[in-house]
Amino acid sequence: MLKLTPFRIVAFLTLVFSALLFSEHLTYTLMGDNHEIRSLQAMSSSDSGDIRISSDSIPLLSWILRNDYDLHMRRQQESKPHPDVLIVDISEKSIREIGQFPFSRRVYGEFIERMNEYSASSVAFDLTFPEAEGGEALTVLRQIQNETKDNSAVNNIIEQKILEKSGDYYLAKALKETKVPIILGATFSDLVGEDAFSKVLSNADNSLKKEIEQSIGLVNKSSLRRVQVSDMAAIPDMETHFPVFPHLELLRAGNKNVKTGFFIAAPDDDSVIRRPPSVISYKGNILGSLAVWSAANYLGSNPELNGEDGSLKIRYEKNGQYTYTPLTPYGSSYARYYGKERTFPYVEFSDVLSRRVDPKTFHNKVILLGVTASGLKDIRANPFSKDFPGVEVHATIISNILKNEFLEKDHRFYFIGYAFVLFASAIVGAAVFFLQPAWSIPVALLVIAAIQYLCQYFFDRGIVVPSIIPSISAISVMFFGTLVRYFSEAKEKKVIRNAFSRYVSNDVINEILKDHSKLRLGGQKKVLTVMFCDLVGFTKLSERMDATFLTQLLNEYFTRMTAIVLANGGTLDKYMGDAIMSFWGAPLDIPNHAHLACKAATEMVAELEKINREWKEKHGIEIDLRIGIHTGEMSVGNLGSEQVFSYTVLGDNVNLASRLEGVNNVYKTRVLISEETQNCLENKFITRHMDCVQVKGKEESINIYELLRYSETAIEKDEWIRTFEEAVRLYAIGSWDEAKATFGLTLKLNERDDASKVFIERIQELEAQNQEAAKWDGVWRLNTK
Secondary structure, eight states: OOOOOHHHHHHHHHHHHHHHHHHHHHHHHHTSOTTSOSSEEEOSOSSSOOEEEOOOSOHHHHHHHHHHHHHHHHTSOOOOOOTTEEEEEEOHHHHHHHOSSSOOHHHHHHHHHHHHHHTOSEEEESSOOOSOOOOHHHHHHHHHHHHTTTOHHHHHHHHHHHHHHOHHHHHHHHHHHOOSOEEEEEEEEOOOSOOHHHHHHHHSOHHHHHHHHHHTTBOEEESOOOSSSSTTSSSOBOTTSEEEOOOHHHHHHOOTTEEEEEOOOOOOTTSOOSOOBSEEEETTEEEEBHHHHHHHHHHTOOOEEEOTTSSOEEEEEETTEEEEEEOOTTSBOBOOOOSSSOOSOEEEHHHHHTTOSOGGGGTTOEEEEEEOSTTTOOEEEETTEEEEEHHHHHHHHHHHHHHTOOBBOSHHHHHHHHHHHHHHHHHHHHHHHHSOHHHHHHHHHHHHHHHHHHHHHHHHTTBOOOOHHHHHHHHHHHHHHHHHHHHHHHHHHHHHHHHHTTTSOHHHHHHHHHOGGGOOOSOEEEEEEEEEEEEESHHHHHTTSOHHHHHHHHHHHHHHHHHHHHHTTOEEEEEETTEEEEEESSSSOOTTHHHHHHHHHHHHHHHHHHHHHHHHHHTSOOOEEEEEEEEEEEEEEEEEOSSSEEEEEESHHHHHHHHHHHHHHHHTOSEEEEHHHHHTOOTTEEEEEEEEEEOTTOSSOEEEEEEEEEOSSOOOOOHHHHHHHHHHHHHHTTOHHHHHHHHHHHHHHOTTOHHHHHHHHHHHHHHHTTOOGGGOOSOEEOOOO
């Protein structure tokens, strides 16, 4: 089974989020941006011009990238629209003043005349006139005309009356005479019906075709080279859709200043318009949008579709200077909105016709005529608002072009995205696996904040880059990394608890689990206190016992003694036959390790008395023990093989403690400690200086002390102890006669003090050997362990 390591977790999550971007990048490279138009699917309304973008990408990923775009759009640096873009609004007020909507075409003719009078830069109609204007009066006149077709005089009169009643006549006249560039609106529908426009084109002669094609807003193709198989493989082709163009009489009436620009909303799956199409393909030609032609007229340029460097652009030339508007591979522009609705200046349509507006308002302005009246309102959605007038979408694109505030989403989107994902995963991964949660979470938040800031920095400069995917990668690394670390640490804690539960107390284990730095395994030099505890005469006793019974007794003894060791913070090293080896100060640092070891020794002696009372009553036996304690520097850590190891201590100081345990035999004592241990004790322990000895295997002599008892409060030494220590002093300086007398006095004070008897016998032995007191160095050399 593959082991989960920090590197594998980070690498896997980095790969996952990079793969999400790569799936988009691959499609973009081969076919264009994966979120752009796959096919234009008309909606149910025949004249809405609302074509929805169909996305083949992962729905969740599409949702993420859309919201990523919207997030930075709403946080972009504040910017104002181009001051020369003006919207003329047909609202309820205009309908009340002018009459029932749709208005007579005569009204629009008057509007064009007014714009010529006011010297507007261009006028774009965000509505279309697909059929000749009708009405009951016109219908009657045409019937009479048919009935009197043989009477030319009558026919001429009727024709004149038809022209007077027909708004198309006045609109066509205005289009023919206009000096201000006019862009008539056009769109496409999927409704089935007679394609009158295509039918006329197919039957028209070449001159008529040329005349009409000149009017429908064709965009030149300049050095168009695309990655696709053909020049326009990615640009949406409207061949299968029903054209909703201005009817032919209007198109033919227009002069060279009249063009047709399409309006197709093309919302994303969430109905938000982010990338309205700027160019489409129809009948093998490229058509420009209402916004493209409005900007071109303002710039005094003919737009050209250009793809010579592999990226699709619209080029505008003015006085030898070129302005390029980047497009997606599908011929759409990323709209850089300025905020919610009505960020552009609005003028009421009826006020224009009634001359209630200052003419200077329209001078050299790009005029957009749109409908916002209730029931007729062209409602759209942008990243700021769900109630956004459709005419403002065109105004936004025009302003973007004129101010060079376009947005680009190209290969940089993906390469920067990869870099951000790698950066986020690496930094957050390192924080999660090498820092404590109190630090890793702030680091992750800082990384996300940095990514958001950098993405916003790029966005404000016109480059769209992903921020949510790298941010999610950072959150995922933090979440899954923390999860893995939690389970790893839980498993590690279980291993540690199982490993040390038999060696150290629960308090020590809990401290180790809180801070693993206190647990350093494998050879480490430390000053520790080590204890050896051995039973006296148990070997002979065991020869008379059944093995099962002996095991029961030993288990009981070990259980009770080990409990005391662990309760005092000690670490059980091992059992050696009937001996117990333990130490203090590792794996957990314990400043008062000597104190705790000695306290444990006094409690073990007290527990031995209880055991003897119980065993004598139950089994008729008594036991005794010897304890040696020493404090010094030693090696602590794991020792053994890869298969089996133990946590133990090694070194000369460990051997010295073992020797001290055996020295108890010499002085008939139970607990002996070294001078190093004695120097670490507080005054709560009663000890007596026993002797200066040289144990076997050591060249240096050491002072040893007997540990007598422990008290929670400070106590003074008994008189017999002070007398004994005086006797030892006299003995050490060679005053043997005085020493014998003083040891005798000690026995009078404490007749059970076997150590005094040992010294009296030793002095007598030295005197019998004619040992000279003057040559005596006060050191007793031990020849046995």
